[in-house]
Amino acid sequence: xxxxxxxxxxxxxxxxxxxxxxxxxxxxxxxxxxxxxxxxxxxxxxxxxxxxxxxxxxxxxxxxxxxxxxxxxxxxxxxxxxxxxxxxxxxxxxxxxxxxxxxxxxxxxxxxxxxxxxxxxxxxxxxxxxxxxxxxxxxxxxxxxxxxxxxxxxxxxxxxxxxxxxxxxxxxxxxxxxxxxxxxxxxxxxxxxxxxxxxxxxxxxxxxxxxxxxxxxxxxxxxxxxxxxxxxxxxxxxxxxxxxxxxxxxxxxxxxxxxxxxxxxx
Amino acid sequence: xxxxxxxxxxxxxxxxxxxxxxxxxxxxxxxxxxxxxxxxxxxxxxxxxxxxxxxxxxxxxxxxxxxxxxxxxxxxxxxxxxxxxxxxxxxxxxxxxxxxxxxxxxxxxxxxxxxxxxxxxxxxxxxxxxxxxxxxxxxxxxxxxxxxxxxxxxxxxxxxxxxxxxxxxxxxxxxxxxxxxxxxxxxxxxxxxxxxxxxxxxxxxxxxxxxxxxxxxxxxxxxxxxxxxxxxxxxxxxxxxxxxxxxxxxxxxxxxxxxxxxxxxxxxxxxxxxxxxxxxxxxxxxxxxxxxxxxx
Numbered sequence: 001x002x003x004x005x006x007x008x009x010x011x012x013x014x015x016x017x018x019x020x021x022x023x024x025x026x027x028x029x030x031x032x033x034x035x036x037x038x039x040x041x042x043x044x045x046x047x048x049x050x051x052x053x054x055x056x057x058x059x060x061x062x063x064x065x066x067x068x069x070x071x072x073x074x075x076x077x078x079x080x081x082x083x084x085x086x087x088x089x090x091x092x093x094x095x096x097x098x099x100x101x102x103x104x105x106x107x108x109x110x111x112x113x114x115x116x117x118x119x120x121x122x123x124x125x126x127x128x129x130x131x132x133x134x135x136x137x138x139x140x141x142x143x144x145x146x147x148x149x150x151x152x153x154x155x156x157x158x159x160x161x162x163x164x165x166x167x168x169x170x171x172x173x174x175x176x177x178x179x180x181x182x183x184x185x186x187x188x189x190x191x192x193x194x195x196x197x198x199x200x201x202x203x204x205x206x207x208x209x210x211x212x213x214x215x216x217x218x219x220x221x222x223x224x225x226x227x228x229x230x231x232x233x234x235x236x237x238x239x240x241x242x243x244x245x246x247x248x249x250x251x252x253x254x255x256x257x258x259x260x261x262x263x264x265x266x
Numbered sequence: 267x268x269x270x271x272x273x274x275x276x277x278x279x280x281x282x283x284x285x286x287x288x289x290x291x292x293x294x295x296x297x298x299x300x301x302x303x304x305x306x307x308x309x310x311x312x313x314x315x316x317x318x319x320x321x322x323x324x325x326x327x328x329x330x331x332x333x334x335x336x337x338x339x340x341x342x343x344x345x346x347x348x349x350x351x352x353x354x355x356x357x358x359x360x361x362x363x364x365x366x367x368x369x370x371x372x373x374x375x376x377x378x379x380x381x382x383x384x385x386x387x388x389x390x391x392x393x394x395x396x397x398x399x400x401x402x403x404x405x406x407x408x409x410x411x412x413x414x415x416x417x418x419x420x421x422x423x424x425x426x427x428x429x430x431x432x433x434x435x436x437x438x439x440x441x442x443x444x445x446x447x448x449x450x451x452x453x454x455x456x457x458x459x460x461x462x463x464x465x466x467x468x469x470x471x472x473x474x475x476x477x478x479x480x481x482x483x484x485x486x487x488x489x490x491x492x493x494x495x496x497x498x499x500x501x502x503x504x505x506x507x508x509x510x511x512x513x514x515x516x517x518x519x520x521x522x523x524x525x526x527x528x529x530x531x532x533x534x535x536x537x538x539x540x541x542x543x544x545x546x547x548x549x550x551x552x553x554x555x556x557x558x559x560x561x562x
Contacts, residue, residue: 005377008369008373008377008378008381009377011366011369011381012377012380012381012384015366015381015384015385016384018438019384019385019387019388019438020384020387021403021409021410022396022399022400022402022403022404022438023391023395023396023399024409025399025402025403025408025409026395026398026399026402028409029402037407037412038407038412038415039412040409040412040413040416080300080301080304081301083297084297084298084300084301084302086297087293087294087297087298088298091290091291091293091294091297092287092290092291092294093290093291093292093293093294093295093298094291094295095295096294096298099298099302102302102305103301103305104554105547105551106305106309107492107495108491108495108543108544108546108547108548108550108551109309109313109495109499109540109543109547110495110498110499110539110540110543111496111499111500111501112499112500112501112515112516112519112520112536112539113499113515113519113535113536113537113539113540113543114309114312114313114499114536114540116316116519116523116532116533116535116536117312117313117315117316117533117536118308118312119523120312120315120316120319120523120529120532120533121311121312121315123529136308137308139304140304140308140309143301143304143305147301197392198392200392201392201393201394201395203393203394203501203502204501204502204516207501207520207524208520208523208524211524218392218394221394221398222394222502222505222506225398225401225506230402233398234402237395237398237399241391241392241395244390244392245390245391248389248390249390252386
């Protein structure tokens with residue numbers, strides 16, 4: 001079928017505007033010193049607001065809190081989920097299918113309503129406004145990535161090599177460390193990155209469990225975005241999102257139709 | 267087709283069979299115990315407890331709090347607003363992504379590659395970032411308005427703080443998942459089938475309805491359920507972009523719990539939302555189970 005490319009170009013143009021336009025606006029604001037209506041672009045450029053933001057303790061503290069929180073809860077989730085993913089892929093035990101399925105079914109619960117129920121329990125336990133309370137609730141948002149990507153990865157490793165090693169008398173641990181793990185490593189790393197970024201930008205749990213004593217970077221961004229000086233929130237956006245975007249691009253081969261289908265059961 | 271089916275139903279392969287069944291079962295259960303405990307302790311238990319708490323009154327068990335919720339005009343307006351927003355946004359996202367997937371299916375070349383890449387871009391942009399970016403892009407005197415004025419359109423009215431604001435953000439966020447799944451589904455329709463139908467005189471709409479849609483029906487249903495449920499439980503997007511009233515349930519629950527310090531009402535709101543979600547969620551789970559059963 002022959003067609004003129006005009007239709008495609010039209011779609012491409014509107015997609016580019018809709019997809020890139022919003023983010024481009026934020027990047028422009030981050031490097032603008034003066035941008036007043038009705039100028040299409042900033043009239044004065046510079047990084048003045050970057051220096052102002054980076055020198056402020058009310059900015060540094062939430063960013064550090066977020067980095068600590070995210071590292072701890074992502075690592076903790078990895079420690080408990082990766083072995084489980086191995087078990088789901090390689091071991092036979094009663095209830096395996098139902099349990100693996102329940103991780104996918106858990107996505108059907110509306111998140112914010114669930115966090116309300118957790119917040120009420122945590123309130124009694126004294127975990128509201130507590131750093132560790134936020135760690136626990138944020139681990140939940142990591143569990144999905146940490147189960148399905150690694151389970152698929154472990155299952156995708158052909159067992160022939162492992163069996164050969166067994167036949168040569170290698171121990172189970174040695175086979176795992178020297179043969180299985182190296183092959184699964186890229187997928188494990190990808191699941192770590194995806195979970196890390198989704199926790200770093202997580203709002204709901206941090207808000208309901210952490211506020212007002214534990215302020216994370218997204219909560220700071222929310223409060224800055226309501227302020228008159230546009231540049232501050234824009235700088236924070238660019239500062240945090242751009243590195244994440246670059247790292248996420250490295251994981252994109254795991255964000256394929258197949259990968260997504262596995263995670264959501266499509 | 268579904269790897270999940272293979273993943274969960276397929277026979278265990280590899281070195282596992284070397285170990286005795288008993289040991290293996292114990293090891294397996296031990297390894298999955300902690301994440302399972304998380305699911306039970308952080309999803310099942312708080313939900314069950316919350317349902318119990320909402321019907322436990324000072325001296326008896328009763329549905330009084332639900333009667334109050336369903337009798338309250340403001341609560342009902344918020345609930346209706348949330349359902350309408352979820353439904354309309356999910357359907358729009360699906361329709362748009364179906365269009366994109368169709369275009370990608372029947373096109374090749376650099377333009378198609380770029381469209382594909384652009385449609386996946388939201389996968390890499392967290393809710394909070396796109397919400398803020400849309401405020402700046404679509405808001406009053408934002409870049410979009412400035413661009414329109416360059417070409418002489420001056421009647422722009424910003425969707426910021428109206429229902430259109432969160433609607434646009436939800437559609438934006440939810441494009442990649444269906445585009446990925448639908449374009450994968452559509453590649454399974456062979457060119458021959460389409461050409462044969464065309465040779466027999468079928469019009470494009472009929473080809474769409476009788477060949478392309480059936481092939482992707484299940485993906486469409488599951489994608490719809492996932493997007494709908496995601497929007498139902500959303501907070502950031504409506505908080506940043508939505509109107510002050512009516513509120514979406516996420517914002518309403520947060521205000522009830524955080525600002526009004528009224529956990530009783532917040533829990534009733536949460537249970538109502540979960541009950542509605544369980545209908546769509548049950549349908550999602552049933553569709554998944556059915557498709558796995560069919561492939562076994």
